[in-house]
Structure formats: C-alpha cells, structure tokens
Amino acid sequence: MPTIKKTATKVAKKVSTTKKANSAKSTSGGVVVAKKEAPKEIGLRLSVYDLKGTAAGSLTLPKEIFGAKINNSLMAQAVRVYLANQRRGTLKTKSRGEVNISTRKIYRQKGTGRARHGAASAPIFVGGGIAFGPKPRDFSMKLNQNMRRVALFSALSAKLKDGEIKIVTGLEKIEPKTKKMVDVVKKLELNGKKQQLLLVVPKAGADFENVSKAARNIKGVSVVSSNQLNTYEVLANSRILFMKNAVESLKETFLK
Secondary structure, three states, X not given: OOOHHHHHHHHHHHHHHHHHHHHHHHHOOOOOOOOOOOOOOOOXXXXXXXXXXXXXXXXXXXXXXXXXXXXXXXXXXXXXXXXHHOOOOOOOXXXXXXXXXXXXXXXXXXXOOOOOOOOOOOOOOOOXXXXXXXXXXXXXXXXXXXXXXXXXHHXXXXXXXXXXXXXXXXXXXXXXXXXXXXXXXXHOOOOOOOOOEEEEEXXXXXXXXXXXXXXXXXXXXXXXXXXXXXXXXXXXXXXXEEEHHXXXXXXXXXXX
16 A cells, blocks of 8 residues: 555656646747757858869859769669660671581591581581670660669769768869879879779860860879769769869759
8 A cells, every 4th residue: 555655745746747837838828839940951061172282162062963862773773774885785706607617527427436427617616606606786775864863963972971072173274284183183182092083074175175184194083074974983983073163064964
C-alpha cells in the first residue's frame, strides 16, 4: 500500500506540470507557436583563387548543378553509355570461307591412319579461318538528354561534397607555355604523382586557345569545354579546376 506522503508528492508534481503548461498557453494566447525555420541558403559559396594560389574572392555556385541529389545508379548508367559509345565496333576476323587458301582436300579420305579432313581452311589448321570470331557490330547506347543532365549534376555535386573542385580567375591571360601552367597548378596545390586534373574552360574558341596549349602537354591534365562536360570526365578525374567564366557558361548550357 502506498503511503500518504508518496501520494501527496505525486499529486504535487502533476499540479506543478499542469500550471507550467497553462502558463505557457496563456503567454502565447492559448496557441502553441512553432519556431520559424531559418531560411535555406540559395546556392553554394566557393572561394575563387588567382594564379598565385591566393583567395581573390568567392563565387556562388548554382544549387541546381552543384547541390543536386547524388544518384549513384544513374551516374553508373551514364558512364556505361559513354564508354560503350567510344567503341568503334570494327573488329573482324575471317571465317573459313573468307581466308585466302586452297580448298583442295589435303589428303585422301582413307588409308592414312589420320583423322578425316577436307580443306586446310578449317579452323583447326594454322592459316585457317577463325570459328565464331568477332564481326563488325554497333555498340552504341542511348541515354536521353534529361538523364544525362541529371547524371552530370549528380557527379558535380559529389565532387563538390568531397572538396575536389576549385575555381580560378585570370587564367585566360596565361601565356601558351607549359611551364607557366605547371607553375599555376603547383601554386593551386593540384599537382600530385597519381592525380588526374580536369581543367574546364568556357565554350571552345580562339579566346581560350592559349589555355589549351599551355595545359595539353602536362601529364595527368586534360582540358574540356564547359558545354562538352560529361559524367565520365568528371568522375574519371580526381580534381576539377573551373575557370570562373566556365561556371557561367555551364549555367547557360544546362539550365536553359
């Protein structure tokens, strides 16, 4: 049996909690007021570096491109389609009917003690045809435009999340010399023994030919224009370096 003292303490606790709840309702007019959520940040800020490797400002990246939901299965599909479309499908071997060799019977049917054979063009002979060899075929696959765009946005978002994207300004003024580009890569701390760097320039043209010439002879560095950027190129390289103008060009190409 519970004692009177224990029962009294339980009742006192209930009364105190009820008073607190009533006082809270009275201060808010009897309505529970929900806390206002902080406004979500539109876009993503990233530092912009100059050719000396020092921060020279910041840039807001479009959230539709660099803040998209990461879809691993779609990225894998886009890579598979891209690699399949790189195959020429021109490999061919000659069958026994196509090889240039005599079709006479190599020896008589009976009396030799050897197995029966016809022409020397049979696949088991040296110089004969190839059985079930490869023939020209079409390896191409298709992926619709929206899926390609979503896969690219997913890959760029994943790279940004891993901190593998940098933006540089002033690169369009660089001399078309490999030594100058190597110096810029070192100052941006993008050089490494096994590191693959993808340099994204604005739309291809004569204005950025000097950038391509400066970077094309560096091992591990590849150059691509923003309108030709694809999921495979993004995922195949460990670091991505965007020219500042290339980000705007990327928006114009994929966010029409």
